[in-house]
Amino acid sequence: MKAVLIAAVALAAAPAFAQDNQGRNLAAGCAICHGTEGRASDQGSALIPLAGLPKDHIASQLRAFRDGMQQLAKGYSDAQIDAIAAWYAARKR
Amino acid sequence: MKRRDFLWLAGAATAAGSLAGLPSGAAGAGKARVVVVGGGFGGATAAKYLRLWDPAIEVTLVERTDIFTSCPMSNLVLAGFTRMDDIRRSYDGLRRHGVQVVNDEVTAVDADRKRVRLLRGGALIYDRLVIAPGIDFRFGEIEGYEAAMQAGRVLHAWKAGAQTVELRRQLEQMRDGGVFAISVPMTPFRCPPGPYERASLVADYFKRAKPRAKVLVLDANPDVASKPGLFKAAWREYYAGMLEYRPNSTAIGVDAAAMTLKLEVEDVKADVLNVVPPQRAGDIARKAGLITTSQHWCDVDWRTMESKALPGVHLLGDATLAAPAMPKSASMANNHAKIAAAAIVEILSGRPPVPVQILSTCYSFVSRTEAVHVASVHAWSDADRTLKTVPGSGGVSPARSEAEGTLAWHWARTIWADSFG
Secondary structure: OOOHHHHHHHHOOOOOOOOHHHHHHHHHHHHHHOHHHHHHOOOOOOOOOOOOOOHHHHHHHHHHHHOHHHHHOOOOOOOHHHHHHHHHHHOOO | HHHHHHHHHHHHHHHHHHOOOOOOOOOOOOOOOOEOOOOHHHHHHHHHHHHHOOOEEEEEEOOOOOOOOOOOOOOHHHOOOOHHHHHHHEEEHHHHHEEEEEEOEEEEOOOOOEEEEEOOOEEEEEEEEOOOOOOOEHHHOOHHHHHHHHHOOEEOOOOOOHHHHHHHHHHOOOOOEEEEEEEEOHHHHHHHHOOHHHHHHHHHHHHHHOOOOOOEEEEEEEEEEHHHHHHHHHHHOOOOOOEEEEEOOOEEEEEEEEEEEEEEEOEEEOOOOEEEOOOEEOOHHHHHOOOOOOOOOOOOEOOEEEEEOOOOOEOOOHOOOOOOOOOOOHHHHHHHHEEEEEHHHHHHHOOOOOOOOOEEEEEEEOOOOOOHHHHEEEEEOOOOOEEEEEOOOOOEEEOOHHHHHHHHHHHHHHHHHHOOO
16 A cells, blocks of 8 residues: 555656656766766866867767777767767756 | 664664654655665765756765775875875765765665664665675685785785775885785776786886886786786886786785795795785675675666665676676776666656666776776667677777876866766
């Protein structure tokens, strides 16, 4: 009975549509080098903060990498790159 | 509620300062509660990202130390190239995210009643539990080792902290012309490139301070277990005549009085003996019944990090039975935590969790200033029911460089901030 009640409460609290967190979840991996939500935490870093950069710029850079970053970028489809770029572009710097 | 239970919970309320209520769910209006056990890269990241992604969740982190010491970069401390203070982080960053940090140790998990018992008394109630046990050691496989370690004679320094400082002291006191021997266990173990990085950095220290000293790498594996080409190139070009590598050399015993390591086929004497023992999931995983495989590791559902042994318990980091080609690394533990955080937020909101693609970048120093990396991307495979590396992605550095050394420090400061800040 208790379990049913808990389930009912959980369902009532859930939004009508599942949130699309694809960009957020994919970008979370990048945070180990690019900082939480793309905000640089390391002064003088070699990597630019991604938060708030134009979407097209991030996406085109991800597709163009020819250095070590390419080894990571190659693991993402075009749709995934677009989702990552859109998510970072929507972050406040 | 039985009287004993009530006392148990009352103690917890004192410890956490905020547990006056009944188990949430039963309380109805109460916030969802997540307890995270273990404040390493995995546990800290899970606690932070749960708060970041759903501030309505009450998150309590239980960690037995009051300051974090990073294993990544700790080999630079051993070699005297950086200081302990540079590789430590407080838990205040997590507190700023609203995580309740409890300085205590979990001694038991009651998954049926969704509570964990604390060493200093009391318990914490959870809706979902995250356990990031880290590793403990299989000392029994090397005869005489545990006693030699307790006596401070032979150390592992494979959990950064007091042993890192003590092993550094041993290296400083070693005579020029002495031998530093490092024993490497069979894979899998925490940080696959770690022993080879350590050997490289100690050799660099010797070149500067004790040019007649030797580094002897006694490896149970048939070859260098990570970035073999890059490590061996550095050893050939920088440490020829100083660093010797011996594969297929499994340690079976330690004689502390004679400072001798017993291998299967011979005995090796050293002035400083650094034995990295075989490993398994941390003690709390064993106590909680989370170990599933060969008595050492914990299998998980890689879509959620949920334990295959205990429903409702998410398990992270080095303690996991690794997915194919997945290293036991800080990057991976941090990324495991993000899978778990995303899944827990969905589950607590009554939505189905979706798989999360993750990545790892892992730097190793081969000298004071030069580093190399290995990178990988891991995606859920419906066909294989596990995370698999994405074809065509990942790889290692073409060559060591100072630029990568700079990136390695940048990576360290950024992952510390992403996990603890």
